[in-house]
Amino acid sequence: MTARARAVVGAILLLALTAGSALAGEPDPGHADLFPHDPGDGRLNLDWHFASATYPTWFRTNVTSELNTWWQDPVANNSNVPRFDNGDDNAGGGSLIYTSAGTSPCTGSTIWLACNPAGGTRTFQLYVRSIPSVSAPTWLWFQRDSTCTDVWDGDPQPDDHFSTSVCFSVLRAVAHEATHVTLTRNHYDAGADDETIMQSSTPTPNGSPKNWNRKSFLPCDAAAAQLEYGLADPAGKVADCFDVKPGDGAKGLNSTLTLSTAASISRCSTQSATAAGRLALANAAAYEDLRDSPLAGRVVRIDRRPIGGSSWTTGVFSATATAGAGSNWSRAITTTTAGSFQYRATFVTTAAETAVNTSNAVTWSIQWTTLGCAS
Amino acid sequence: MNRAGGRRLVAIAAIAAMGSGCVAPGPSPAPSSGPSESSPVAIRPSRPLPVATPSAGPSAPAGSPTPLPDPPELDTSISAITIVCSDWASDPPPDLVECDDAARLALAAIGGEDAAAVRRLDVGFGDPCPDSGACLAAPDVRWVVARSEGFDTLHVRVARDAAGELRVWPPVEGRPQPPPSFEPPGRQAPDLGPDAPVVLRDGPPLAFCGTEDQAQPDAFDGPARRCFLGGVEGWAGVELVSRSFSTEGQPVMALDRFTGRGAITRFVRAAGRWTAAACAISPIDGPVVYLLVRPCEPVDVQP
Numbered sequence: 001m002t003a004r005a006r007a008v009v010g011a012i013l014l015l016a017l018t019a020g021s022a023l024a025g026e027p028d029p030g031h032a033d034l035f036p037h038d039p040g041d042g043r044l045n046l047d048w049h050f051a052s053a054t055y056p057t058w059f060r061t062n063v064t065s066e067l068n069t070w071w072q073d074p075v076a077n078n079s080n081v082p083r084f085d086n087g088d089d090n091a092g093g094g095s096l097i098y099t100s101a102g103t104s105p106c107t108g109s110t111i112w113l114a115c116n117p118a119g120g121t122r123t124f125q126l127y128v129r130s131i132p133s134v135s136a137p138t139w140l141w142f143q144r145d146s147t148c149t150d151v152w153d154g155d156p157q158p159d160d161h162f163s164t165s166v167c168f169s170v171l172r173a174v175a176h177e178a179t180h181v182t183l184t185r186n187h188y189d190a191g192a193d194d195e196t197i198m199q200s201s202t203p204t205p206n207g208s209p210k211n212w213n214r215k216s217f218l219p220c221d222a223a224a225a226q227l228e229y230g231l232a233d234p235a236g237k238v239a240d241c242f243d244v245k246p247g248d249g250a251k252g253l254n255s256t257l258t259l260s261t262a263a264s265i266s267r268c269s270t271q272s273a274t275a276a277g278r279l280a281l282a283n284a285a286a287y288e289d290l291r292d293s294p295l296a297g298r299v300v301r302i303d304r305r306p307i308g309g310s311s312w313t314t315g316v317f318s319a320t321a322t323a324g325a326g327s328n329w330s331r332a333i334t335t336t337t338a339g340s341f342q343y344r345a346t347f348v349t350t351a352a353e354t355a356v357n358t359s360n361a362v363t364w365s366i367q368w369t370t371l372g373c374a375s
Numbered sequence: 376m377n378r379a380g381g382r383r384l385v386a387i388a389a390i391a392a393m394g395s396g397c398v399a400p401g402p403s404p405a406p407s408s409g410p411s412e413s414s415p416v417a418i419r420p421s422r423p424l425p426v427a428t429p430s431a432g433p434s435a436p437a438g439s440p441t442p443l444p445d446p447p448e449l450d451t452s453i454s455a456i457t458i459v460c461s462d463w464a465s466d467p468p469p470d471l472v473e474c475d476d477a478a479r480l481a482l483a484a485i486g487g488e489d490a491a492a493v494r495r496l497d498v499g500f501g502d503p504c505p506d507s508g509a510c511l512a513a514p515d516v517r518w519v520v521a522r523s524e525g526f527d528t529l530h531v532r533v534a535r536d537a538a539g540e541l542r543v544w545p546p547v548e549g550r551p552q553p554p555p556s557f558e559p560p561g562r563q564a565p566d567l568g569p570d571a572p573v574v575l576r577d578g579p580p581l582a583f584c585g586t587e588d589q590a591q592p593d594a595f596d597g598p599a600r601r602c603f604l605g606g607v608e609g610w611a612g613v614e615l616v617s618r619s620f621s622t623e624g625q626p627v628m629a630l631d632r633f634t635g636r637g638a639i640t641r642f643v644r645a646a647g648r649w650t651a652a653a654c655a656i657s658p659i660d661g662p663v664v665y666l667l668v669r670p671c672e673p674v675d676v677q678p
Contacts (some may be wrong), residue, residue, distance in 0.1 A: 025391035109624025166593045190645035200621035200645040204593045206662045351540045
């Protein structure tokens, strides 16, 4: 479980109904497909450019890598949330503005690091404060010199007349604002340090030793993105941040297994009988764009017992689900003996499957016969 | 914890020799006698498990681990328990057993009324050390020390096996462990503004560790933070206020609150509204002193 197991059904409904409530360990509050997206829709590319060609090289390099690559890391962010791609033309789309303004363009505050005045638009603006600067002489972006130490104090670099003492990650700040552009306008202060990059405040290395320089989603950010935009890779990880409400099982998301082939057949024991069906996340409205997502790559375990028998032989066969629509698992069942058997298929979750519960079981029977069969 | 049926949590010689330096890193004390694997025990959280009573020396718990890939839902609310998680100081390796996993599995293994009676879980890394010799912290092994209101103590081992599955051992009785002493500061209701949640406005004041001003980031108030952590470790009610600014420049006020039992609750006022969560706490090296970590549960904030 890494059982942060966190909710979906109740959580999402509750978020929608009680704006004042606080939900920890849940997909980011206020999450929405700020760029409208339905199940099956493709993934948007958001073009962007630097507002000026004069920004420092370290800034351009790091922000380009952050937006074009790291923020959409397929492991941390296995979702179809829009991705950023500047097209190497530095033109069009959203604007990345590096400003030494002492006052936030978004809030008017003099204590600020970055901001985005409006989400859900392709012509977004993402402001990053230039630090150190006259209005924030002690603050420093770590990525400028890959250190939090004031190296521009005459040793080894010339004195820039800024006595920096506190550093931040421009990667995390940009990742945070990029998430405001696409997924939520809210902050998530009820989320733990290792659950989200969307807390109100950007942490320093001292304040969050493990996550201050986070370049991509943490689990509750990913869970929100998956709910709103679906899975990028159905064989990839479902985020470990779906709360457990009654009926959600221990891990938060229910899986559904179906059988699309006949529930009772007769077959020559020298032949095979194929069983098939679908393994997917539950087709529940509260699962939003995750509903009915195929659980590709997951193994369906097939057990067998003689009809009328009381004990199952487990794992006699297995089938691996695919990403397909409709039936996405199948297995040719064979036998070495004639007789009537009942078969049972189940997706049994694993420790590594941190968000998906064991599925229901489906059963079918096969009467294996030798009568009239070619020998 | 459940003492029905003549069962009682008793001191055990082997565990009496617990050395706090043996399980590293983190504050959790651990038995000096390390359990090892033996025979299987099914986990049925609705019924208490038999408690294994280890013999003295580096022997093992009765019973063997049981994989719990699909653990049952718990009857016990995590927010009713104080959970203290040791910090894995470096980046966590992929086989690390998460603190919340260990906590939930330990509660499942304890089960029934015993689990309902648990008031505190200390979750450390690595197996307990033998009486002699050094020991190393292991990310894939957790020891959970569960204590009741009366400090009755159970130890539960949780580990990841070679296949990556989590396994949990039957609980082992330990000697009662009272908390360390704590000298609380004076009780005081901090000024949280007129829209503070009712639980903060109307509740009795707790020992107040201070107000931390983080208008300048990194201005952590070490003494106040150590006071708060000391209260948690001493099972004593404490509060700490921290004022800062959001990435975008809006004022943010946080109140960390521990009533002496249950989870640590962080109330945050940002963008004109209060939110709150009840979480575990992890003491860490460095000026921030502690972090709130998973498991967290929502707290409904009544204005």
